[in-house]
Every structure is written in structure tokens, then in C-alpha cells.
Amino acid sequence: MNATTLLKHFLFVVLCSLFVSFSSVNAQQAKYVFFFIGDGMGINHVAATEAYLASQHNQNGFQKLIFSGFPSTGFANNHAENRLITGSAAAGTALATGFKTTVNTISMDGTRTKALTSIATQAKANGFKVGIISSVSINHATPAVFYANQPLRTNYYPISLDLMKSNFDFFGGGGFNQPFGKNNDQPSAYLLAEKAGYTITSSIEAFNNLKPGTEKVIAVGPIIDAAAAIRFSIDQTDEDIPLNAFVDKAIELLDNEKGFFMMVEEGKIDWAAHANDGATVIQNVISLSEAVQQALDFYKKYPDETLIVVTADHETGGFSIGWAGKHYETDLNLLALQKKSKQSFTAILDSALKVPENNNFKFAMSLVNQYFGLGGNTGLTLSDYEISLFKEAWNTMSGTSAFTDEEQYLRYGGDNPISSTATRVLNNKAGLGWTTWSHTAMPVPVFAKGQGQELFSGYYDITDIPKKIRVAMGLSASE
Ligand SMILES: [Zn+2]
Incomplete structure (x- = not known):
């Protein structure tokens, strides 16, 4: 082996080891x-x-x-x-x-x-x-x-x-x-x-x-x-x-x-x-x-x-972002009006309605106003249709609704009817839709x-x- 071959051999080894260390970095x-x-x-x-x-x-x-x-x-x-x-x-x-x-x-x-x-x-x-x-x-x-x-x-x-x-x-x-x-x-x-x-x-x-x-x-x-x-x-x-x-x-x-x-x-x-x-x-x-x-x-x-x-x-x-009643419109910022989860709201509603003088539609709607910013003098205006949804929910809660079990499930999903209606109405007003529970x-x-x-x-x-x-x-x- 002459000096040039030796140098070539040395360079080859150096390059090989460099290649190995580079590829191990790549295989990190x-x-x-x-x-x-x-x-x-x-x-x-x-x-x-x-x-x-x-x-x-x-x-x-x-x-x-x-x-x-x-x-x-x-x-x-x-x-x-x-x-x-x-x-x-x-x-x-x-x-x-x-x-x-x-x-x-x-x-x-x-x-x-x-x-x-x-x-x-x-x-x-x-x-x-x-x-x-x-x-x-x-x-x-x-x-x-x-x-x-x-x-x-x-x-x-x-x-x-x-x-x-x-x-x-x-x-x-x-x-x-x-x-x-x-x-x-x-x-x-x-x-x-x-x-x-x-x-x-x-x-x-x-x-x-x-x-x-x-x-x-x-x-x-x-x-x-x-x-x-x-x-x-x-x-x-x-x-x-x-x-x-x-x-x-x-x-x-x-x-x-x-x-x-x-x-x-x-x-x-x-x-x-x-x-x-x-x-x-x-x-x-x-x-x-x-x-x-x-x-x-x-x-x-x-x-x-x-x-x-x-x-x-x-x-x-x-x-879905998009709901039939709003056509092409959304108002997502309205969701900021909601103060508590539906689950927490149901607990608040349940305990409030246990007080006999509060157990009425008007009081329930005052809580809907307070926690969802819907209705009343201060909340978003409710249409006649939306008010009828709340009335039906109240009737379902008080056992006077004519809804079948199937219709109740489709509307309220087994949750409290007023809570389900409040979330549904606010979601729809924001332009959000849901197809299943x-x-x-x-x-x-x-x-x-x-x-x-x-x-x-x-x-x-x-x-x-x-x-x-x-x-x-x-x-x-x-x-
Ligand atoms: Zn799940």
C-alpha cells in the first residue's frame, strides 16, 4: 500500500463513519x-x-x-x-x-x-x-x-x-x-x-x-x-x-x-x-x-x-356548523351567553324548582334567561315557535305532554326537557345543528x-x- 492509497483508504473510512453518524441522526x-x-x-x-x-x-x-x-x-x-x-x-x-x-x-x-x-x-x-x-x-x-x-x-x-x-x-x-x-x-x-x-x-x-x-x-x-x-x-x-x-x-x-x-x-x-x-x-x-x-x-x-x-x-x-332555520347564517358569538354546562344548569333548575312557589314555567324561564341569555327583558328575543318549544318542554316535565316516548327522546335525549330546549335553541340561534345524541x-x-x-x-x-x-x-x- 503506497501513501496515496493509504490516504484514500483513510478518507474512505472517515467518510463512512461520518455517513453512519449522519444516518443515525436521521433514524432518531x-x-x-x-x-x-x-x-x-x-x-x-x-x-x-x-x-x-x-x-x-x-x-x-x-x-x-x-x-x-x-x-x-x-x-x-x-x-x-x-x-x-x-x-x-x-x-x-x-x-x-x-x-x-x-x-x-x-x-x-x-x-x-x-x-x-x-x-x-x-x-x-x-x-x-x-x-x-x-x-x-x-x-x-x-x-x-x-x-x-x-x-x-x-x-x-x-x-x-x-x-x-x-x-x-x-x-x-x-x-x-x-x-x-x-x-x-x-x-x-x-x-x-x-x-x-x-x-x-x-x-x-x-x-x-x-x-x-x-x-x-x-x-x-x-x-x-x-x-x-x-x-x-x-x-x-x-x-x-x-x-x-x-x-x-x-x-x-x-x-x-x-x-x-x-x-x-x-x-x-x-x-x-x-x-x-x-x-x-x-x-x-x-x-x-x-x-x-x-x-x-x-x-x-x-x-x-x-x-x-x-x-x-x-x-x-x-x-354541524349550519342549521336549517338559519339558512346560510351563523352567530357563533351568541354561545358566549351560556354561563354553565347543560348538566350544571339541570342541577340548578332541579333544585330551584323544588321550592314550591318557584315550581312554575315563568320561574324556569327566568333561569333560562339568567344562564343562556334567552328571552325575558334582557335576553335574546324568542320567536313564538321557540316559546312553544319551551312550553312543550315544561308540559313534558310536568307530565301533561302528549308526546310519545319516541318524540320525547328525539327532542330531549333523556335529559331535562327545559335544559335540552335551552341548549337547542341557543345552538340553533348560533347556527349550530346536531343530528344525534x-x-x-x-x-x-x-x-x-x-x-x-x-x-x-x-x-x-x-x-x-x-x-x-x-x-x-x-x-x-x-x-
Ligand atoms: Zn361517547
Whole structure:
């Protein structure tokens, strides 16, 4: 070998090693993964929120949310194994494991005999820290599919026991639904979780005092409803912990050299959409956007190692911007007149009408004026037709209506007739329409930013979403 050959050989080796180090940079994996699920959030819920925000600035158009401007977007179909219109358990199982299953099944196959492995369980086994956050109860279908394997979503207590066995590092948001079991005869799920090594907080102070180094946390919102969910965003005050604060805390506790996987569900978009309550849907979509902002702030520190995916399990409500009675017009800013969620308003109405002298149509309508800005001397003018809707609702409540059960269901969806009419009239005046009290089979949107974002563009099935996340994280395909 002469000197020139030696030099050529040396240069060749240097170039090769440079190439190898460059390509390993290109093959970098997502070490910090945020998986946001807006339960029930169709592209229509996103667009209505954007149009509402624009209307607040007297603008015609759409003001982008944090995630709707993400560089990679897709659509996903979501049918269940045994039904075209899916539910949160089957769609959640698809999102968590990459497999289709039957409705109401929690991360098991369609026959409910074989357990399926979620990406969260897989991430934990591969050394990532794992956080699971939900604005509804932490043992509700969507969070459950990431840590539990149960034949039925209503197995709340067995799901709670699966949660403790998961050893996941952080749970936050709502508490345990049915903590003493279906029949209220089991030891408290909270006590059992403590015995399993979890630190449980349920006050703002204890939550704020959680510091890195606290292993295994269950941070429950200080105010939770009967189903152990945190309150609707529209009903929250400084006494609540909002969704973005849970994400912020989870980042603080989970940040570590080996990375983390975090699933964050905004579950009350679905609940508000089941109620056809547009103003409440919009405030919860805004909360989801604010939670994604926390992930985006973290992304800015580690852009090559962070992946943020925002999607939904299904669309709820058959929600539309546009309603027959308004033709081509909208007045979305009118939704700002609504002061409480439909659910909270029903509670206010129920307790007010228990006072005998208030149990009359006029008083009910004074509350509709106060909380929805409709009617009376100060509210939006009600047409004769709209007044007749309220009168029929009142008659239905007092048992003097001639409506069949079918007509009552179509009108009020099983909710309080006055509350349903108030939300329906305000939504329609704003130019929003609803076609169902249930889910629809519309495809859901997917938004991605960060390491592996390009994997998420296209039109595919929601079972592909966890497969794409696995590729981005460098995890093996699950059996
Ligand atoms: Zn639902």
C-alpha cells in the first residue's frame, strides 16, 4: 500500500463513519411521546371551536388552535369489529393496541378471550416512564384501554385493580368511578392504590407540592362529580385543576433520560356532545388545545426527540356548523351567553324548582334567561315557535305532554326537557345543528408534530395510529 492509497483508504473510512453518524441522526426516535385524544372530537368540533374563537374577535373565519396548525394531518376511519358506529372502548382499544375489537371491550380481542398489549404497557416495559391523564374518571374506557384488559368497560372496579398492577408512573385528572365496586362492598380502590405504592393527591396544595422523585402518583382533581370526572371547563373556577395543569405536572414528574409516553384524554368533549351542548363542547376543545400547548412548550426543548399526536376516537353528536332555520347564517358569538354546562344548569333548575312557589314555567324561564341569555327583558328575543318549544318542554316535565316516548327522546335525549330546549335553541340561534345524541361513523382527524410526524399523513384506520407511534418510538410491532 503506497501513501496515496493509504490516504484514500483513510478518507474512505472517515467518510463512512461520518455517513453512519449522519444516518443515525436521521433514524432518531421519539423519546418523548404525547398522545392526546379528544373523546368525541370530530373535525367539526375543532372547526366550530375555531370559528367561535374568530367570532369573539368579530372575525369571519377560523382561528387556529394549537394543534390544528400542526404540520402533518390525516383522517382515520374507526368502525368497531361488530358495528359501523364505534364506542369509546372499541375505538380506544384500536388507538391503544392497534387491533379492532367489539364495542364495550377494554383491550381484549373481539371474543373477549385474549388480552391485547397497549403501547403504554409496551413503553413501560421498554424503560419509558408512563403517564395517563383524563378529564373523566381515570378508570373510564379511554384511559382504561392503555393499562387494563377487561371484557367490559363497566367493570370499573376490576379496571381500577388493573391500574394498580400497571405500575405506571403518573395518573391524573378524574378519580376512580365506583371506588367500592358495583355493589359498594369492596375495599376502597384509593386505599388499595396507596397500598400498591401510589401517592394520591386530591387538593390543589398537595398537587402543587408533588415534586420529581415522587414515584407512582395518582393526582385527582379537587372537585369531581358523581362519576369521578373533573368539571366541564365552562363550570371550572380557581378551585379546579384544569387539564393543562395535569399535563404540566406530568411533564415535571416524568421527564427523565430514558423518555416517557403520555396519554391525555379530554373526555368531556364527548359528554358535552352527547348532550348536544355546543358552548360546553367548545370550552372543552379549548382546554384540550391549552393542554397541547404544554406539550408544545416541552417539544421546543427537545424538537428532535419529541412527538405530539392529537386525534379522537370517534365523532359525537353529528355536529354541524349550519342549521336549517338559519339558512346560510351563523352567530357563533351568541354561545358566549351560556354561563354553565347543560348538566350544571339541570342541577340548578332541579333544585330551584323544588321550592314550591318557584315550581312554575315563568320561574324556569327566568333561569333560562339568567344562564343562556334567552328571552325575558334582557335576553335574546324568542320567536313564538321557540316559546312553544319551551312550553312543550315544561308540559313534558310536568307530565301533561302528549308526546310519545319516541318524540320525547328525539327532542330531549333523556335529559331535562327545559335544559335540552335551552341548549337547542341557543345552538340553533348560533347556527349550530346536531343530528344525534350518540356517536357517528364520521372519520376522525389526526394532527402530528415532531419526530416521526410524516408517518401520520394520509387516510387510514385508527388501528394504524398506535402502529405509527410504535415505529416513531422504535418499539416492536405487538402480537
Ligand atoms: Zn361517547
